[in-house]
Amino acid sequence: MAEQSAALLKAEGVYKYFGAITALRDVNFHVASGEVLGVVGDNGAGKSTLMKILSGLYAPSEGTLIFDGRPVHFGSPRDARNMGIEMVYQDFALAGNLPIYENIYLGREPGRRLGGLTIIDRRLARKMAAEHLDRLKIHVKSVDQPVEELSGGQRQAVAIARATAFDAKVVIMDEPTAALAIKEVGKVLDLIKSLKHHGVAVIIISHRMDDIFYACDRVMALYQGTNFAESPLAATTRNEVIGWIMGTKGHTDSLAHDKVH
Numbered sequence: 001m002a003e004q005s006a007a008l009l010k011a012e013g014v015y016k017y018f019g020a021i022t023a024l025r026d027v028n029f030h031v032a033s034g035e036v037l038g039v040v041g042d043n044g045a046g047k048s049t050l051m052k053i054l055s056g057l058y059a060p061s062e063g064t065l066i067f068d069g070r071p072v073h074f075g076s077p078r079d080a081r082n083m084g085i086e087m088v089y090q091d092f093a094l095a096g097n098l099p100i101y102e103n104i105y106l107g108r109e110p111g112r113r114l115g116g117l118t119i120i121d122r123r124l125a126r127k128m129a130a131e132h133l134d135r136l137k138i139h140v141k142s143v144d145q146p147v148e149e150l151s152g153g154q155r156q157a158v159a160i161a162r163a164t165a166f167d168a169k170v171v172i173m174d175e176p177t178a179a180l181a182i183k184e185v186g187k188v189l190d191l192i193k194s195l196k197h198h199g200v201a202v203i204i205i206s207h208r209m210d211d212i213f214y215a216c217d218r219v220m221a222l223y224q225g226t227n228f229a230e231s232p233l234a235a236t237t238r239n240e241v242i243g244w245i246m247g248t249k250g251h252t253d254s255l256a257h258d259k260v261h
C-alpha cells in the first residue's frame with residue numbers, strides 16, 4: 001500500500017500489559033507526513049495507551065516502533081520529542097499562572113549558556129512565540145497574558161502551539177475538543193488542518209464523529225485493545241465507524257446513502 005510505504009511513524013505487533021490486563025494486543029499502526037489520522041474506540045479500547053507508547057511515555061511490552069524507516073526505542077517522552085514526536089495531553093499540561101510565551105517554551109526557552117546556567121532571552125522568547133502563534137493563525141491579546149485567563153479553546157491552541165514550536169513532525173492529541181465549547185471546536189479543528197498543510201502528521205483521538213469527519217483523512221478503530229477496522233474517511237460513513245466502536249462490522253448496506261465525504 002502506498003500509504004504504508006510513506007509512513008513516517010509505524011508500530012508493528014504492539015502489545016501492552018498492565019499486570020493481568022492486556023491493554024493492546026498485536027496492534028499495527030501507521031501515519032504519514034501531512035496526514036490527519038483519527039483514532040476511535042470505546043472507553044478502555046486502548047487509544048491513550050497506544051498514543052503514550054508512540055510518544056515515549058510507556059514502552060511497549062512487545063512489538064516495534066519505526067520512525068522514518070528505522071526501529072526506535074523511546075526511554076522517555078524526551079526521546080520521542082527529540083525526534084519530533086509531540087503529545088498534547090487531555091488536560092493540556094500548561095502552567096496556568098505563567099504567560100502564554102513561557103508556556104510555549106517551558107524548559108526550552110531561547111537563551112545563552114553562561115557557565116552552568118541558561119540566561120533566558122525573554123524578548124526573543126516573546127517575539128518567537130508571537131511569530132509562531134501568527135503562523136498558526138492563533139489570535140491572543142498578548143503573549144504576556146497568563147494562560148489561566150484564556151478560554152478552553154485558546155488554551156488548547158496554546159498547547160498545540162507548544163507542541164509545534166520545535167519543528168514537530170508528528171503531533172498526537174488526546175481528545176483535543178472534548179473540553180471545548182462548540183464555537184471553539186471549529187477553530188481547533190482548523191488549526192489541526194493547518195498543521196497538516198505544514199506537512200505535520202497529526203493523530204487525534206476523538207469520540208466526536210463530527211470532528212473525525214471534518215478533520216481527518218483516515219480513521220482507525222481499536223476495539224478491546226486490537227485493530228478492529230480502518231478506512232480513508234471518503235470510503236466510510238459515520239454509522240459504519242460508530243459500529244466499529246461497538247465492535248460490529250458489516251450490515252451497513254442500508255446506510256450506504258448516508259455516505260459522508
Ligand SMILES: Nc1ncnc2c1ncn2[C@@H]1O[C@H](COP(=O)(O)OP(=O)(O)OP(=O)(O)O)[C@@H](O)[C@H]1O
Pocket residue numbers: 018021022023041042043044045046047048049050
Ligand atoms: N497505567 C495503567 N495502569 C493499569 N491499567 C491501565 C493503565 N493505563 C490504562 N490501563 C488500562 O488499559 C486499558 C486501556 O486504557 P486506555 O486508557 O488506553 O483506554 P482509552 O481507549 O484511552 O479509553 P478512554 O476513551 O476512556 O480514554 C483499560 O483497561 C485501562 O484500564
Ligand SMILES: [Mg+2]
Pocket residue numbers: 047048049174
Ligand atoms: Mg483515553
